Amino acid sequence: MGLAKRIIPCLDVDRGRVVKGVKFVGIRDAGDPIEIARRYDEQGADELVFLDITASSDQRDTMIHVVEQVAAQVFIPLTVGGGIRSVADIRRMLNAGADKVAINTAAIQNPGLVKEAAARFGSQCIVLAIDAKRVNNEDEPPRWEVFTHGGRHRTGIDVVQWARQMTGQEGAGEILLTSMDRDGTRDGFDLALTRAVSEAVSVPVIASGGVGNLDHLADGVTLGKADAVLAASIFHFCEYTVAQAKQRMLERGIEVREMNVALRA
Amino acid sequence: MTGVAVIDYGMGNLRSVAKALEHVAGSARVEVTSSAERIMQADRIVFPGQGAARDCMAELQRLGLDKVVKEAVRSKPFLGICMGLQVLLDASEENDGVQGLGIFPGRVRRFPAQMREAQTGDMLKIPHMGWNQVHQTIAHPLWQGIAQDSRFYFVHSYYVDPTDSAQIAATAQYGVEFVCAMAHRNVFAAQFHPEKSHHAGLALLSNFVRWDGNV
Numbered sequence: 001m002g003l004a005k006r007i008i009p010c011l012d013v014d015r016g017r018v019v020k021g022v023k024f025v026g027i028r029d030a031g032d033p034i035e036i037a038r039r040y041d042e043q044g045a046d047e048l049v050f051l052d053i054t055a056s057s058d059q060r061d062t063m064i065h066v067v068e069q070v071a072a073q074v075f076i077p078l079t080v081g082g083g084i085r086s087v088a089d090i091r092r093m094l095n096a097g098a099d100k101v102a103i104n105t106a107a108i109q110n111p112g113l114v115k116e117a118a119a120r121f122g123s124q125c126i127v128l129a130i131d132a133k134r135v136n137n138e139d140e141p142p143r144w145e146v147f148t149h150g151g152r153h154r155t156g157i158d159v160v161q162w163a164r165q166m167t168g169q170e171g172a173g174e175i176l177l178t179s180m181d182r183d184g185t186r187d188g189f190d191l192a193l194t195r196a197v198s199e200a201v202s203v204p205v206i207a208s209g210g211v212g213n214l215d216h217l218a219d220g221v222t223l224g225k226a227d228a229v230l231a232a233s234i235f236h237f238c239e240y241t242v243a244q245a246k247q248r249m250l251e252r253g254i255e256v257r258e259m260n261v262a263l264r265a
Numbered sequence: 266m267t268g269v270a271v272i273d274y275g276m277g278n279l280r281s282v283a284k285a286l287e288h289v290a291g292s293a294r295v296e297v298t299s300s301a302e303r304i305m306q307a308d309r310i311v312f313p314g315q316g317a318a319r320d321c322m323a324e325l326q327r328l329g330l331d332k333v334v335k336e337a338v339r340s341k342p343f344l345g346i347c348m349g350l351q352v353l354l355d356a357s358e359e360n361d362g363v364q365g366l367g368i369f370p371g372r373v374r375r376f377p378a379q380m381r382e383a384q385t386g387d388m389l390k391i392p393h394m395g396w397n398q399v400h401q402t403i404a405h406p407l408w409q410g411i412a413q414d415s416r417f418y419f420v421h422s423y424y425v426d427p428t429d430s431a432q433i434a435a436t437a438q439y440g441v442e443f444v445c446a447m448a449h450r451n452v453f454a455a456q457f458h459p460e461k462s463h464h465a466g467l468a469l470l471s472n473f474v475r476w477d478g479n480v
Binding site for chain 1: 288316387419438461462467
């Protein structure tokens with residue numbers, strides 16, 4: 001027995017409400033973030049990720065209040081991403097109670113940011129978020145590129161190289177890897193992508209994008225070699241609980257944190 | 266001041282630690298402080314820490330808090346967390362060698378590169394990040410009510426290797442077996458993060474805020 005694979009519910013937050021989009025468009029309301037965070041915590045979520053997808057920057061303070069309230073009630077690691085552009089933004093989120101921040105677009109626009117942030121706050125709290133899209137033709141070997149701005153901008157940067165670079169000298173401590181081709185499709189993770197990145201870096205990789213059933217989560221670990229698996233809509237709309245996800249992982253021979261053995265009477 | 270002082274020496278995020286302590290502290294006050302005076306007046310001390318060993322030691326010394334920690338470990342209930350465990354040892358391999366506070370004899374070592382998982386053969390990632398089982402090797406007031414081999418949340422690349430095995434309070438497995446908690450008299454220190462470890466972590470913190478420092 002050793003380290004458990006993590007199950008991480010993701011909450012996309014727009015102006016203080018949890019929403020779920022399909023392929024980054026088509027938003028659907030899923031409820032109050034604090035209530036939902038508490039529910040996942042009770043079900044045995046190993047961590048929570050909050051992504052602020054609020055378009056206007058003047059509403060960003062809403063996210064700070066959400067994080068503050070969740071952090072006072074939920075005692076598992078909290079990662080916050082979306083709109084993190086500077087060391088000052090990171091400090092505000094950490095002070096609100098976040099344990100890690102996810103940096104995506106700003107890592108491309110400001111190449112020194114990840115390194116500076118990792119030096120200032122420690123690698124353990126800097127998560128490199130990558131939105132990846134397959135760019136090769138059918139008859140070519142698979143290749144993925146980094147996209148930014150919620151998937152609207154193509155950067156020309158190779159995903160595997162980017163992951164290596166930012167976790168090496170630059171010091172990101174973890175990767176949140178989202179397949180834009182799969183996000184919202186319910187077809188399962190892009191396992192080739194997940195495996196390619198996970199085997200290329202020494203830090204943990206969180207697989208994201210495309211989960212439609214519990215076996216997809218297990219596949220992310222066994223076939224994708226992910227250290228953690230992230231899902232949103234299968235949990236938000238109460239199709240499955242986190243506890244059910246853990247049960248399926250156990251049945252598939254994957255080590256997880258079981259809730260009922262934590263305390264003795 | 267009476268209550269719990271969380272030592273703030275500018276290394277890492279102390280909000281999580283303070284919030285979790287407040288959650289279990291009842292009427293006891295929780296104060297995040299870098300004031301030597303406030304720390305010495307507190308009933309009990311929490312010594313957290315994240316980041317690089319060299320920076321942690323440098324900041325402790327710059328703020329004069331190295332002496333305060335050395336003084337506090339003599340008498341009060343004292344809880345070290347993560348880097349707050351590692352700097353209690355003599356020295357660390359991190360940053361090409363860093364001198365520690367020398368409160369626990371021993372060294373801090375890096376997890377070996379190229380470790381593989383026994384069953385799958387997969388490469389083990391560093392940092393060791395996530396929920397791992399903590400095997401209690403002694404009975405201790407801080408373990409009260411916490412089941413043997415409960416999972417706690419870890420994130421670290423270095424681990425302590427104490428000289429005196431009588432000071433080991435728990436071990437964990439990650440490629441190698443390593444010491445993940447140490448205890449001696451009024452001092453308890455853990456590599457994992459109780460403030461992020463759900464029920465088991467809150468139970469440990471709750472035990473700490475009620476502990477009189479005797480074992």
